[in-house]
Amino acid sequence: MNALADQKLGAADIAALIRREISKGSLQLHDRLPPERVLSETYGAARGTIRKALTHLEKEGFVETRAGSGTYVVHKPDETSASAIENATPLELMDTRFALEPHICRLAVLHGRHSDFDRMEDLCNRMEDCLDDPVGFSDADTDFHRALAECTRNGLLIWMLDQIANVRSEDDWTRMRHLTLDSRTIGIYNVQHRQILNAVRTREPERAANIMKEHLETARLSLTRASET
Template identity: 65%
Template sequence: MTGRKLGSADIAALLRREISKGTFRLHDRLPASRQMADEYGVARNTLREALAQLEVEGYVNTRAGSGTYITFREKETNVAPLEDTNPLELIDARFALEPHICRLCVLHGSRQDFDLLEGLCDRMEEAVDDPVAFAEADTAFHKALAATTRNTLLIWIIDQINTVRSLDEWTRMRHLTLDGAIIKKYNAQHRQVLNAIRLREPERAANLMKEHLETARLSLTRAAET
């Protein structure tokens, strides 16, 4: 791997890739936790945190006394309507949804949800010099916020919005906008949003999310003008 000790976010990312590419299929049971912890060279607590993250994201379900089973279904997405969506339209759509998502996180979030978001903030902060790794963790953070609402329709809509981030135009804009300075600013804003959610301050969390999205929109607008 990288030579550094793997954390729960790293293990979740590895398992997510294995599940997405079909190494583990729907309804398969994962190997025993002790076996998996040994395979990845991590403590069982680290593995449990990774599986909890994947459960929030809908990849697995852990049944007491039985094991952990794959629940991920590959979505059939009609990409055609999304291909003409530009990054600024993406931000506008997020403006309409994510501030209220933060309010719902305050209402429905658990300590486990907040710990997952904390781990993703850590992951983003470790990626100041790696825009690709930051973007992956950033997407996971916003998806985890949606998952915390427990609202299946909102979760689905955010999934559709995030499909745009894999398209060529978004990739080009990411290269233009993501440098160390803007990543640090985004990281500070993510922390502020999470702290407001933890403190159960819904309107403050919503307003901080608006500020974060306004920063992203300004950055994209400037890049589009170059």
């Protein structure tokens, strides 16, 4: 139905396009849509068609239309910041970390400074004192990963990692994660952290990234193991 369609758009197609604009956020709450006559031009459809699409969207509650004034968005993009983050599942989170953190390692190799590495060294020591303290380990772990991100000197990346950390600090999660943190697991993590730090220090980008992948894979395994029980 959609493969070749760029010329003739039906009312349903247009409704779909606008609906997408809204849930994507390009059209935000209280925004006014362009007038029907303009939409008719931009979508290459007659005004009546646009009108049907809008009527449909109005029934669905995406939009409200006021005579003589315009058509307005009445629908919060379901999730924006808040619930996209709040509703993230553990697996979604892991996949996102798989995207970000190996590359963060590579950039850390490029931009990291001695002071960064010293700080990470401290955090490694702190974590190694936490073999039997899941909570303390967890805090230091978060700090370690953030310190690594700070090496990149990239505010956007750091910010994204912080968003992830916010997800991780949701209550039930923290509890679940602590379940998986026996002293054996913490020991493994500590070794991996050290290896990552060393690889970054000796400026081996791919090695650092690969160890990070291993590290995340380990974490994912213990996560799935925990959710099976």
